[in-house]
Amino acid sequence: MRGAAQADVCVVGGGYVGLWTAYWLKEWQPSTDVVVLEQDLCGSGASGRNGGFVLSWWAKYLSLRRSAGKQEALRACRESEAAVRELGAICSAHGIDAHYVPGGWLWTARTESQRGAWEGTVRALEEVAPEVFQRLEPEEVARRAGSPQHLAGVFEASAATVQPALLARGLRRVCLERGVRIHEGSRVRGFTREPPPTVETDQGSVRARVLVIAANAWSAAIRELRRSLIVVSSDMVATAPIPDRLFAMGWTGGECITDSQLMIDYYRTTREGRIAFGKGGWGIALGGRIPPSFDRSLRRAEGVTADLHHAYPRLRDVPVEFDWSGPIDRSPDGLPLLGYLGGRRHILYGVGWSGNGVGPSLLGGKVLAARVLQRDDWYGAFPLWDRRMPLFPPEPVRYVGAHLVREAVRRKERAEAAGRNPSPIYRWLSRFVPAGVEDH
Numbered sequence: 040m041r042g043a044a045q046a047d048v049c050v051v052g053g054g055y056v057g058l059w060t061a062y063w064l065k066e067w068q069p070s071t072d073v074v075v076l077e078q079d080l081c082g083s084g085a086s087g088r089n090g091g092f093v094l095s096w097w098a099k100y101l102s103l104r105r106s107a108g109k110q111e112a113l114r115a116c117r118e119s120e121a122a123v124r125e126l127g128a129i130c131s132a133h134g135i136d137a138h139y140v141p142g143g144w145l146w147t148a149r150t151e152s153q154r155g156a157w158e159g160t161v162r163a164l165e166e167v168a169p170e171v172f173q174r175l176e177p178e179e180v181a182r183r184a185g186s187p188q189h190l191a192g193v194f195e196a197s198a199a200t201v202q203p204a205l206l207a208r209g210l211r212r213v214c215l216e217r218g219v220r221i222h223e224g225s226r227v228r229g230f231t232r233e234p235p236p237t238v239e240t241d242q243g244s245v246r247a248r249v250l251v252i253a254a255n256a257w258s259a260a261i262r263e264l265r266r267s268l269i270v271v272s273s274d275m276v277a278t279a280p281i282p283d284r285l286f287a288m289g290w291t292g293g294e295c296i297t298d299s300q301l302m303i304d305y306y307r308t309t310r311e312g313r314i315a316f317g318k319g320g321w322g323i324a325l326g327g328r329i330p331p332s333f334d335r336s337l338r339r340a341e342g343v344t345a346d347l348h349h350a351y352p353r354l355r356d357v358p359v360e361f362d363w364s365g366p367i368d369r370s371p372d373g374l375p376l377l378g379y380l381g382g383r384r385h386i387l388y389g390v391g392w393s394g395n396g397v398g399p400s401l402l403g404g405k406v407l408a409a410r411v412l413q414r415d416d417w418y419g420a421f422p423l424w425d426r427r428m429p430l431f432p433p434e435p436v437r438y439v440g441a442h443l444v445r446e447a448v449r450r451k452e453r454a455e456a457a458g459r460n461p462s463p464i465y466r467w468l469s470r471f472v473p474a475g476v477e478d479h
């Protein structure tokens with residue numbers, strides 16, 4: 040953007056969170072004048088290059104219960120499940136062909152030590168929502184996943200998959216059609232904190248009544264958020280199309296699959312019959328500075344490919360055609376952080392999606408829009424709003440500590456994958472890893 044502009048709401052970041060916030064603002068109050076500032080292209084961040092798992096928060100029920108109590112945790116899980124369906128419905132309604140497949144999620148164990156990683160969550164849910172996780176026989180897990188390397192698991196039916204970039208670009212189009220002013224190639228350099236906030240870009244400025252920060256991992260550079268986030272990479276590869284072999288293996292239900300490592304493996308099939316396979320938490324960023332290796336790292340891609348071959352040894356001959364990476368904004372408990380920046384009611388933020396943002400960002404956008412519009416509903420009174428979390432240590436202690444913990448986790452999980460007992464020191468250090476997509 041060039042020159043000086045004004046708006047009711049200025050959103051920083053054109054990923055899912057920023058776009059869904061703009062979407063719900065226009066849905067609920069069409070007269071709201073919304074500007075979105077995106078440094079690159081909408082979807083060029085994590086939203087355009089993720090694994091495409093659309094998950095609920097059921098696997099985070101225990102963390103939610105700790106933060107919000109039983110009733111609110113249950114409500115939040117049900118809302119997050121509804122968001123998965125709503126995402127599909129909105130795509131249909133607006134002609135966004137984002138390859139939405141409601142195939143469910145298999146939470147599996149691929150080593151002996153991973154068996155039962157879900158037990159605490161599944162048992163707690165059996166009291167309040169027994170229908171959520173379905174216990175499967177080990178043979179059934181291996182059959183659906185298409186590989187006997189899967190030793191055990193549970194199934195959660197509400198999950199779906201999407202082609203992430205098509206969703207981001209489709210949402211952008213819908214926002215534009217609704218009158219949102221989107222400026223791509225507009226990097227925000229800073230903003231004033233007193234009301235009304237003014238946002239400075241490289242070539243212009245926007246003065247708004249309310250500012251919404253939806254800049255994912257890049258938000259770790261903001262003073263007030265610095266100690267609440269740790270930025271790690273997630274790294275992905277995609278195989279050549281092998282639809283016939285997927286059919287022969289029996290992986291035909293469109294399920295998305297995770298194992299139960301702390302450095303989680305996540306994988307799914309695509310419409311073309313590829314396997315998209317990713318691994319979370321390998322690269323670590325220093326503070327809010329995101330290195331180029333978070334776009335692509337050949338070394339980490341080789342490691343991800345090794346995990347793909349561990350899960351599917353019979354596919355060693357299938358070429359890997361693509362690899363890429365992206366940044367993850369991990370919060371201390373793996374749930375997002377939404378609130379007023381430094382208590383200022385004119386600056387809101389929604390960050391810390393911790394590798395589960397595709398589905399929850401629809402809900403997060405509702406929460407942020409409801410706060411802006413001061414709606415008198417559950418979203419406007421979201422129970423996790425402005426919650427207090429322990430802070431990560433300051434840099435450079437965090438960077439060094441995170442490397443130590445990551446290395447311990449990596450060695451522990453490598454030993455377990457090879458059927459060896461990991462050293463107790465690695466096991467002990469692994470306890471300090473922040474929670475991710477699944478509560479263990």
Ligand SMILES: Cc1cc2nc3c(=O)[nH]c(=O)nc-3n(C[C@H](O)[C@H](O)[C@H](O)COP(=O)(O)OP(=O)(O)OC[C@H]3O[C@@H](n4cnc5c(N)ncnc54)[C@H](O)[C@@H]3O)c2cc1C
Nearest residue numbers: 052054055056078084085086089090092227255365396397
């Ligand atoms: C490889 C990978 C795989 C993943 N897999 C999954 C998955 O399968 N399922 C799942 O639920 N989640 C997954 N995630 C996480 C998910 O992608 C994110 O949680 C989600 O996209 C967050 O949306 P966002 O809008 O907060 O972030 P982003 O999409 O990153 O949007 C933030 C935007 O802000 C922009 N920005 C940053 N700084 C500035 C600035 N100064 N000025 C202007 N613009 C700025 C960025 O360019 C970016 O476009 C994955 C992430 C990665 C990287």
